[in-house]
Amino acid sequence: MGRLTFDDLYQVSLTSLGSAADDWKEMVDQLETLATDARDGMVKQSEAARWAGVNADVTRPFVRKTAKEFSDAHTEAKAIWAMLRDAHADLVAVQSALKEAVDVEAKKQHIQVTGLPDGTVSCVYLHQRDSNDTQTQEQLDYKDRLESRINNLIAQADEIDNSASRALKKIHGNDSHNFGHAKYDSLDDVQSERAVQLARKSLAKYRDGGELSITELTELRQLLAYNSKDREFTVDFYKALGPKDALRFQAQIALDASAEGDKTQLKLAHSIQTSMGEALATATRPPTGKDDPSTAFREDRDYLGKAWQTELKRVGRAPLTFEKNNARVEIRGYQVLGTLLRHGNYDKSFLTPIAEDMVTFERKQPWAWPEPHNSYSGLGMDRFGLNLDKDGGPGWDPVTGLLEGLSHSPEASTAFFNGSTGEGEHDGLKKISNLDYFLGDKDGNGAREWAYGAAGIKVSDTENFGKEALGHALESATSGRPYDSDAPSKPHTEEQADVFGSVVKKVAANPDLFKGDGELAPIAGSLGNMSAEYMHDIQRVYAGGDESGYIRDTGAEPNLSRPEDKHALDLFLKTTTADPNAYATITQAQEAVTSETLRNAITHRGDKVDVGDLAELAVVPGARVEGNTAEGRADAIAAADNSVQKAKEYNDSLEAGDGWLGRLVDLGIGTIDNIPVAGDVAGWVVEDVREAVLDHKAADPDAAAKQVQENRDAYLTTERVKRAQRAKQAFYDAVAEAGMDKTQSVKNAAQRAYDAAYQANAVEAS
Structure with a gap:
């Protein structure tokens, strides 16, 4: 052909x-x-x-x-x-x-x-005139x-x-005198039939020590890649194979490709793995108007309903055995499923019950996930594993893949972290919230023990794939967006806000767990992103509420209204900003929200409202955030083995980018009256905030490190002065953009903004 x-x-x-x-x-x-x-x-x-x-x-x-x-x-x-x-x-x-x-x-x-x-x-x-073609x-x-x-x-x-x-x-057909040889309702029927045929051929050949040819793998890759978002194809494919054969097929091509190291085969197998994950997400998503498979027994061509999912759970817990190079490899179905869940946005009616079942099984059988890589040490099979992604580890720990799946499936993630396992009809386990299972109880104790990496060697901090995936899942749970989405922030639901509030309290309960060499320090970057996501709410907490309405409403608020919660928030920010990337993210968000609040306050001021009162009201919450972040940075620099390098890391992070600025500004500008919502206005807002962010850099990392080591209080005082001066300038910027003249009353108000910011920046040491 x-x-x-x-x-x-x-x-x-x-x-x-x-x-x-x-x-x-x-x-x-x-x-x-x-x-x-x-x-x-x-x-x-x-x-x-x-x-x-x-x-x-x-x-x-x-x-x-x-x-x-x-x-x-x-x-x-x-x-x-x-x-x-x-x-x-x-x-x-x-x-x-x-x-x-x-x-x-x-x-x-x-x-x-x-x-x-x-x-x-x-x-x-093409060659361009007046160009050097470079x-x-x-x-x-x-x-x-x-x-x-x-x-x-x-x-x-x-x-x-x-x-x-x-x-x-x-x-x-071959009989030209007879009709009706094969019946197809669509091209999807043909393509899913062929894909199933190739998968079954692979299963049969594997039993005899063989495998699909490169040509056959290429054809299967194309069929799956082009149809992974097609409901009819994906449902037919997975229903025909069934959970057990689907997981066996995925496992064997992953093990073959990773063990043998052929680049072409590895690339094809990786594409098939990615497409099978996306296809599973498509096939398990109930069509609009269909009954939820968790509450109704429906099995038709529209999606993989309750019966298929129940069988998947059974297969997920069961062992799957393979023979490779005269060695026996035994894994569990959930370990294979974890590699598929990394890809696709799954419906919560499918992913949340699967997640809870996986955690329940793990709780009943600690270290339930075999690591057959150990059997291959010394054979040169460095990539041997189930997960074919460049990052994420070999895939023996299925919870890592599960968490990555949750990170791309926000509704499922929010539901999962608001849920629990235990006290089921037959599990015999104590009820534990899923957030406690991963982050520890109110005292920070009892958090999940993470699996080891390849060949029994614990992964380094930079390779804590599972913990990083946990952070990503928490980001999606609290934001309502996939963690790596560039989409604008949207109003938070009560369930999302509840997860964030709980995370704040857990970090504050055991800060050492989340910074430095702490077991959960790898999620610090995600904690920074979550803080930026909830910066309006954080500033509202520090403002003691916001009856004026100058701090924009971003939906449901986290439950942090008690006096002790404000202290917990202080600890949370100090802990999180021990990570330079988190510090940069929080700083961006703080400056953007403070700038927005100032503009709202000045623009919405009434005739009888004292502009100085507005200045104080608007700058204090942000200054409180700055005080905490300054302490977090100072403590991290002081604790570092190389303080100068750590100070430089903070500078580099502040310069690296401003991904949060556009997201926050896009949402905030539209709430201000009498000024346009895009174009030049967006430009000056971003530029003002970017300038403020870069003002947080240490002018000289050597001098900053030395000052922190010799006199931390003096360093923080210097930072307080810089932040207060910046608050004063931000007030002047807002006044100018509102068309107000720099009268004496405006100058007095600017000084009040300075004084209020200076005082609020002095957060008590914890």
Whole structure:
């Protein structure tokens, strides 16, 4: 079967294919009429006739057979029409995407797309007059991404063409005198059938010591990659394989690829693993309007419901045994599932019960997850494992994969961290909240013991994949967004705010657990992101509430209203900002929210409101945050083995980027009256905040480290002065943008802002 090329796909007119589909639809309608007439007319009359002898023995069966052929002809025509219809629709979509890439995107960037003899394309930048033809790395990366995208579209079209061709041959069959050889309702049926066929072939070959060829793996990779978001395909694929064979298949191709080290095989297996995870997320997501599978028993083609999920839990707890290089490898189904859960956004009706079952099983059987890597030490199989991602470890600890899945599935994550395990009907376990299970009880005790890495060697702090995944999951649970999403913040629900409030108290209860060499220090970066997410609420706590409404409402508030909670928040911020990246993130958020609050206060001021009162009201909460973060940084610098290097890390983090600024400013500007919500305003807000953030840098890391070591209090006093001066300038900026003149009363108010910020910055040592 010839390969579809770039020129084929770019140049071909698909009009005739669409016309053929329309013609076959007419044929389907006509044959349906004939089949109905034959069944309701000829067959009924034959059955009702009072025949005997030859008529009864020969004619009646002939009539039945003839009627069946009409019905089979209708079935075959309907299948052919379905293939042509879907192939036409899919190819039109792919061709449209290809022409958009070539005719619009490539031309806009002056990139030439050339078809190669093997059917793929090559992209090169065209010569530009008055140019030295030197491209930046960013431009080269863009060209490579465009080339890869175009080649993927060609491969996708080729797979559509091959799938339709295989289906048409099976529909027609080898007997030209008989209709009805294969029945398909859609091209998805054909492609899922082929994917299942290849997976089962892999299972069969593995039992005999073999494996799929590179050609077969490539075909399977394409089928799964192009259909991982297609509900019909994914449900058919997983229902046909069943949980056990799906996990066995995934495990064996991962183990083979990672152990053998062939780059092509490893790349294909990784793509299959990613697509199978995304496909599982698609297949287990109930369609809108369908019953929740956790409360209703529904098994149809729309999704993998309760029965399939119940079987998955059983298989997840059960051992799976493999033979590799004359060695026996025994793992559990959940360990394989963990590699799939890393990919895709899962519905909470599926992922939350799976997460709770996995934790329940782990609690009943501590160290329940075998680490067969130990059996391979010394064999040179450094990558041997289930997880084929570049990061994340070998995958023997399925909870790491589970947490990564939760990090991309916010609704499931929020539900999970508000839930608990234990006191089930048969588990015999004490009830423990899921947050306590991972972060420890109110005193910070009893947190989960994390699995070891490869060959029994505990992973270093920079490779604490499971703990980092925990942080990512908490980010999604508290924000309502996948942890790595660039989407703007949105109002928090009560459940999300409850998780954040609980995290604050747990960190404050045992700060040493979360900083320095603490067991959960790897989640500090995520704690910083969560703090930025809730910076409006944090400042509202320090303001003692916000009856004025100057601090923007961001939805439900965390339960931190008691006096002791304010102290817990102090400890939380000091602990979190022991991490330079968290410090930079919190600083960005604090400056953005303080700037927004100042602008709101000045813009919404009434005629009789004292502008000095507004200045104090707006700057105090942010100054309290700054006081805590300054102490957290000072303590971290003092405790570091290399104080100068640590001070430099803080500077570098402040310079690294301002990802939180746009997110916070985009939301905040729209709440201010009488000024536009985008364009130049967004620009000056970001620039003002960026300048304020960079003002937090230590002018000289050597001097800062020395001052912290010799006189911490003097260092903090210097920081208080800088922060107070910045608050004064921020007030002046807000006044200028509101169109107010710098009168004496405004100058007096600016001084009050300075004094209030200076005093609020002096957080008592804990």
